[in-house]
Amino acid sequence: MKTLLKKPESLTDAPMHYCPGCGHGIVHRLLAEAIDEFGLREKTVGIAPVGCAVFAYNYFNVDMIEAPHGRAPAVATGVKRVLPENFVFTYQGDGDLAAIGTAETVHAANRGENLTVIFINNAIYGMTGGQMAPTTVLSQKTNTTPYGRQAALHGYPIKICELLSTMEGVAFAERVTVSSPANIIKAKAAIRRAVETQLNKEGFSIVEVLSQCPTNWGMKPLDALKWVEEEMTKTFPLGNFKDKKGNGKKGGQ
Amino acid sequence: MQKMLMEGNEAVAESALRAGCTHYFGYPITPQTELSEYLAREMPKRKDCFFMQAESEIAAINMVLGASSAGARAMTSSSGPGISLKQEGISYIAACSLPCVIVNMERGGPGLGNIAPSQADYFQAVKGGGHGDYRLIVLAPNSVQELADLTVDAFDLADKYRNPVMILGDGLLGQMMESVEFKKSSKNDVSKKTWATRGAKGRKPNIINSLYLNPVELEQVNLKLQEKYREIEKNEKRCxxxxxxxxxxxxxxxxxxxxxxxxxxxxxxxxxxxxxxxxxxxxxxxxxxxxxxxxxxxxxxxxxxxxxxxxxxxxxxxxxxxxxxxxxxxxxxxxxxxxxxxxxxxxxxx
Missing domain, CATH: 3.40.50.920 (Rossmann fold)
Known part of the structure; x- marks a missing residue:
């Protein structure tokens, strides 16, 4: 008998706490598969954020550090500068990466820190129960924008891939989603490419994953998937924004 | 070892190198400037040493958190306003039982204050500063010689107790010149840091964490910290x-x-x-x-x-x-x- 599918070794057996329909579990698995495929499990150090993925250290079967809110790229910088031959990743949400941790994100990217950032953009603060995120789209209702996000009052959703891809230190930036099997396959390819970027010592790599949050969007899981594809991608076009080595397409195609 | 005429800030820097500090992360602030500039000059000359000017005090202390997690002897230095910004990271470092050395060359406060010597950060250093029940080991040298000696001790104490150690100086101490002899030195022993996150090779993953949602568990973590603090109180008082x-x-x-x-x-x-x-x-x-x-x-x-x-x-x-x-x-x-x-x-x- 041949095993066709199994749980990646880089995931533990701990049951995940994520809500039904959430995208985190899928992205955890994709990253764990990539770590397995490159044979990196025993030399990986992961940094968990504050937010829904705070317990990532329970799910990844690798050495993990739980960082203060938004500081994962700084913590990862410290780790990587001690262990340049190890594989170091951060796994962060939108509030963590693009609000309270913007400075750490931008400067780690600008320094070209040889790290891989997995960025979950679900346009909302999940763990605290549905407040506005830096990536909440215009007119989207959240608990702190009950009348919808308005540009004059709340500013515009931050486009991280677009922003970071202007920086010389960034080697790879791609926006993907996990809204369908086809998109999951593309997401996996992007994550693999990001891992490879670090292994080749090319510099900072980031994969932004548009992910569904049915609980805090107040939607059924299927509607949430549809909302990612039909609404979120209007503000956050999918595609490769930078690939120093590969044949990346330019700007959200 | 020959006696040298040296500034306090530079003596701390030189002593840190002799204590096996390989990773320094800092942000420019007076009156500790000469400390970082000395390391910026000296660290790149040495194998495995790394100096970084971080984008902020907050980033610097979190880089220290990362480097310490990876097993290095890591340090940051600052003064009053910068130390305030680091408090979040210091609380996490203490909670995670990570060793590191933090230098505060105090200046006048509160607020932006001035750059003249002060001792107004005593409460912040000794009573907490960040959130939660934690303690720093706080060393207060009174000469350039003692700055040098206590810097080495600071790294040893940090590793011995897996606890952040603060050297509490001030602008006058940091910037005055006195003769100093580097009598003490020390080494990092990574092999003893079995808790470090350096890749889970042939062992279960190590997790460095300060989140315990279950109060029963968090109380146990706190009790363990308190036990360590009692041990430090028993062994390390100096007067x-x-x-x-x-x-x-x-x-x-x-x-x-x-x-x-x-x-x-x-x-x-x-x-x-x-x-x-x-x-x-x-x-x-x-x-x-x-x-x-x-x-x-x-x-x-x-x-x-x-x-x-x-x-x-x-x-x-x-x-x-x-x-x-x-x-x-x-x-x-x-x-x-x-x-x-x-x-x-x-x-x-x-």
Whole structure:
């Protein structure tokens, strides 16, 4: 008998706490598969954020550090500068990466820190129960924008891939989603490419994953998937924004 | 080893290198500038050493958190306002039981204050500063030589107890030049850091974390920290007694103020006032028992600090009402003169 599918070794057996329909579990698995495929499990150090993925250290079967809110790229910088031959990743949400941790994100990217950032953009603060995120789209209702996000009052959703891809230190930036099997396959390819970027010592790599949050969007899981594809991608076009080595397409195609 | 004439900030930097500090992360701030600039010059010359000017004080302390997690001897340095920004990271580092060394060359506060010497960060250093029940080991040198010696001790203590250690100096100490001999050195032993996150090769993953949603679990984590703090209190208190044998009046001072106090003790003795000096070298753990012991023999205490009266609270707790405890200090970066302290002593001794 041949095993066709199994749980990646880089995931533990701990049951995940994520809500039904959430995208985190899928992205955890994709990253764990990539770590397995490159044979990196025993030399990986992961940094968990504050937010829904705070317990990532329970799910990844690798050495993990739980960082203060938004500081994962700084913590990862410290780790990587001690262990340049190890594989170091951060796994962060939108509030963590693009609000309270913007400075750490931008400067780690600008320094070209040889790290891989997995960025979950679900346009909302999940763990605290549905407040506005830096990536909440215009007119989207959240608990702190009950009348919808308005540009004059709340500013515009931050486009991280677009922003970071202007920086010389960034080697790879791609926006993907996990809204369908086809998109999951593309997401996996992007994550693999990001891992490879670090292994080749090319510099900072980031994969932004548009992910569904049915609980805090107040939607059924299927509607949430549809909302990612039909609404979120209007503000956050999918595609490769930078690939120093590969044949990346330019700007959200 | 030859004696060298060196500035306090540079002596800390040189000593850190001799203590096996391989990773430094900092953000520019006066009056500790020469410390980072020395390392910026020296670290790139050495194998495995790494200096980084971070984008912020917050990033710097979190880089220290990362480097320490990976097993390195890591350090950051700053002054008042910068140390305030680092408090979040310091709380996490303490909670995660990570070793590191943090230097605070204090300046006048609150707010942006000024860049003159001050001791107004005593509470922040000794009583917490960040959130939660945690302690730093706080070392208070009073000379360039002691800055050098205690820097090595700081790295050893940090590793021994897996706890952040703060060197609490001030702008005057950091920027004055004195002769120094680098007598002590030390090494990082990564092999002993079995808790470090360096890749889970042939073992279960290590997790460095401070989140415990279950209060039962978090209480246990806290109790374990408290147990460690009791152990530190038992082993690591340091205090200098000067002319205390027959002293009737004890001046209590730390850091740079102890130098002024010592000269006043000498002068007072010539005038026939039996004064002595108690100098806490570890501000936490605080040498309470030594001070309580002195309270049995002396008539009164005069605590002198470059602040509005911070350590005096710990002295009063130690003395526990047995003898009067007086205070004299200066604020905002002003220095207390020996004359002012002498006048206070004469007033108390009257």
């Amino acid at each position: 200098e007694f000067y002319e205390m044998e027959d002293a009737e009046y004890a001046i209590v001072a730390f850091g740079i103020m102890s130098r002024i106090a010592k000269s006043v003790v000498n002068e007072a003795r010539q005038k026939g006032i039996k004064a002595g000096l108690i100098r806490p070298i570890t501000l936490w753990p605080f040498p309470s028992k030594k001070i309580a012991g002195a309270a049995e023999k002396t008539k009164a205490f005069i605590v002198t600090e470059l602040n509005a009266g911070q350590m005096v609270e710990d002295v009063r707790l130690a003395v526990n009402g047995k003898k009067p405890v007086h205070f004299i200090g200066r604020l905002g970066g002003m220095l207390l003169t020996p004359q002012q302290l002498m006048e206070k002593l004469e007033e108390v001794a009257k």
